[in-house]
Amino acid sequence: MTTTAVQEKTLTRRRLVEFGVICMVLTWVPYLFLGVLKVDLDEPVGRIVFGLAASGPSLAALVMFLWHRERRRVVRWSLSWPIAAVVLGAAAPLIATALIGNLGELPGHASSVIAGAGGILGAAAYTLLAGPIAEEFGWRVYVQPRLRQYYGLAATTAILGTAWWLWHVPLFFLPGTGQYDDGLFTQQGLIFFLEIFPLTFLMLFVTERLRGGVPAAILLHAAWNLTTELVPPLGNGVWLELLAVTAVAGAAGWYWRRTLPA
Template identity: 75%
Template structure:
């Protein structure tokens, strides 16, 4: 039953996202202006909308979030760290304030930047990826298996953006270092999100917060250039650093048994 529902979620998600994006691409509509921006935003919410459809249809039980100060702090720190360290390694910290001020101004101020950061990606996706798909994959796979499957699905979902003129992915290009590192980063990022949402029991809110912290930092720091490889390395190191926590959990469960 779980496999069938995951497949059903996938079909709904791709229809809600890829069809509108495809129409925008065929018609040559700018996704940043007018009706095009509205269609683009709704399509980008495909994962969360698909999760809503599934929850309404099957009335499935939602996961409980453990409210504490641990996972919010962890989510923000783990999301900010890789882009910020890469910026420091590339020697771009002195230019960060001016670049960040320019980005915030272009977004309509601090509130505008914060609202866009949370809605565009975190809220529009995470109820689907971390709220619906992740816990169901965990019925079959361990943390690493779930990471591989969900990271790959997350990457495939993004593919049309590289062919849609007016998106950041289209500007970066698919067969470039930015395109390659984007897809590679999804795997350690998926694992870190699994850590804060499941291991720390922050659930979807933790995933949203980490996703938002990552996206906002990526926008505020100057373009990384070759630093994208440093960012990937740091993110992978972060994922490796939290990996032993899963071993500890399994060991404690064996002792308890």
């Protein structure tokens, strides 16, 4: 490796560390504030602080782009990646629901969830903002391409998936969140950790292989979040969801390798 290459790699690592510190400060400090002061997340102050904290990754990416005046990736617009992103994001929860025989309960449960969110537009807006837009400009626009400069698909998935999971950990200790209700050291907590990695690979697939960039990541993330809310509770069927998303990621990986240029 040349001196210039070593310097570039060192600079990339330093930028990733900077991003990580900014991201964690923007997220964990507000979460700590909410937890220590026992702020109700349903109150206006709680909603605002929580929303800013949940946007830590995207806000950290914005800070880095403005600070270092770095270039952003170009998206290849087509019909393939939007469809693929939605299908890949929704597939596993639907497959798990079908396997446990709960598809008949889906319409009623979905209608109840949508009504509780204020209708279809309310559910769609919340789904896009809470997670996809708040996070993906950080994870897929800033971190992922820099990891891919020096690591393969497996290593990038492992590193980014671990970072993504660690970023979520405070939510397991913050009352009022879904993660708090599930618990960290439970079956649901373990499934949450394990599912992060096939989801991270699927994000790689739609953003890099299909060249959908952050819009594809946002769509996939939104499709996953929305579908997991709309399907009836899976109970022990969450293991089937984990197997399904792992299989979907495996199929995407097989396709990726099969279509690599000779």
